[in-house]
Ligand SMILES: Cc1cc2nc3c(=O)[nH]c(=O)nc-3n(C[C@H](O)[C@H](O)[C@H](O)COP(=O)(O)OP(=O)(O)OC[C@H]3O[C@@H](n4cnc5c(N)ncnc54)[C@H](O)[C@@H]3O)c2cc1C
């Protein structure tokens with residue numbers, strides 16, 4: 103049993119923990135990081151990145167479909183095992199790359215579950231690690247539901263490792279993951295059921311755009327079971343029978359629970375060291391400080407009032423280290439944050455929501471981009487809604503379009519730099535491109 107001493111200890115090697123570790127090292131601190139599962143955390147191993155690789159094939163099919171009878175012939179289809187092998191080749195390279203990065207930077211690392219024994223000491227296997235300050239970045243895990251037959255269901259990580267796409271799949275939850283995976287499965291050839299207890303999907307997004315996405319997915323064949331929950335799942339003749347609260351039953355091949363995620367705060371012995379947490383995460387103040395002043399929480403596991411996405415974890419990781427080394431004393435101030443649902447097309451939004459903008463009496467530009475060349479060529483029903491405040495500044499945007507994740511970044515810049523519509527149009531962007539479409543707003 104060894105005992106080791108550090109300036110800063112970090113628990114969790116996802117985007118948040120790694121950002122903190124590299125920043126601490128850069129600022130001359132002796133740093134240790136602990137991971138119990140996959141180095142790199144959720145996003146590159148069983149989250150954003152593998153999902154976006156699967157989406158590449160989906161986009162290929164969608165683009166080909168858009169050109170059907172418009173000069174492109176032949177039917178494409180997804181070879182799921184081959185696509186999975188391509189995804190896996192990316193994922194297999196993640197851990198070696200992360201480990202090499204840590205080793206090259208001189209950041210010590212431990213593999214195993216970290217648990218606090220007191221405010222400064224953490225155990226990992228049989229080692230005891232002491233650090234003056236601790237940063238908790240342990241992320242979230244899929245929320246479990248409880249109904250008879252829950253053991254027959256699977257989670258989002260299992261979906262991203264699915265060896266074959268079954269004929270019929272079901273997702274419980276109409277949030278980011280349910281919608282993104284339903285779209286992938288449908289284009290990969292499965293009949294898809296999507297169950298959500300809400301009346302609408304993607305409740306945090308512009309309802310006009312989510313309705314548009316819902317209609318498009320329904321037309322493509324996704325069957326929605328809204329305002330419903332699962333009562334039970336039973337195994338029947340090698341398939342699964344799902345019963346819903348409205349009494350409907352249907353047969354499916356696989357059921358995935360995509361009904362939100364819960365923090366991993368409950369696995370660290372935090373009760374013992376008086377660090378308070380609740381279902382929404384570890385309680386932090388505006389300095390990301392927990393109820394113990396030398397222990398901080400960042401990324402998905404912190405209950406900071408921001409979306410649980412990678413760029414937030416990165417931002418918090420760098421901020422919190424500067425706080426610890428006294429480079430800053432100011433509360434955390436987030437720049438405008440973009441969120442994206444990766445369907446085909448995507449929905450993206452940033453800044454003031456369109457609903458809030460309308461409530462505040464702001465000007466809302468609602469632009470059908472379907473005829474502009476960038477979107478016309480994909481036969482894409484692109485739509486952009488921009489909120490402009492009383493002084494003429496762009497304060498928010500919602501986008502429904504292919505590559506909305508790129509387009510939204512222009513609005514992020516416009517909002518952060520407090521630009522008016524005219525300011526953005528003063529730039530000359532390459533034509534035809536996503537950027538050049540700015541000039542068509544008025
Ligand atoms: C399917 C899916 C798709 C997603 N897509 C996107 C996307 O497109 N864009 C986006 O921005 N975000 C996306 N996200 C969210 C994104 O993955 C998370 O916001 C991000 O990974 C959070 O980073 P984190 O460092 O806070 O936590 P994580 O990445 O979850 O890392 C936490 C790490 O801590 C480790 N850990 C936990 N407990 C302990 C312990 N006691 N001891 C040691 N180690 C521990 C875990 O094993 C894990 O590796 C997606 C998530 C999922 C599930």
Ligand SMILES: NC(=O)c1ccc[n+]([C@@H]2O[C@H](COP(=O)([O-])OP(=O)(O)OC[C@H]3O[C@@H](n4cnc5c(N)ncnc54)[C@H](O)[C@@H]3O)[C@@H](O)[C@H]2O)c1
Pocket residue numbers: 247274275276277278279280282297298299300303304305330331332360361362363409410411441442443444
């Ligand atoms: N593109 C991205 O940035 C991206 C993609 C995937 C995940 N994520 C992150 O992961 C988090 C988790 O994603 P998620 O989709 O699991 O959660 P979510 O919170 O986005 O959606 C959960 C959905 O499940 C529904 N639900 C909850 N309990 C239910 C029940 N018993 N029966 C039926 N429906 C139920 C909710 O009404 C909601 O619609 C997101 O909040 C986000 O932070 C981000």
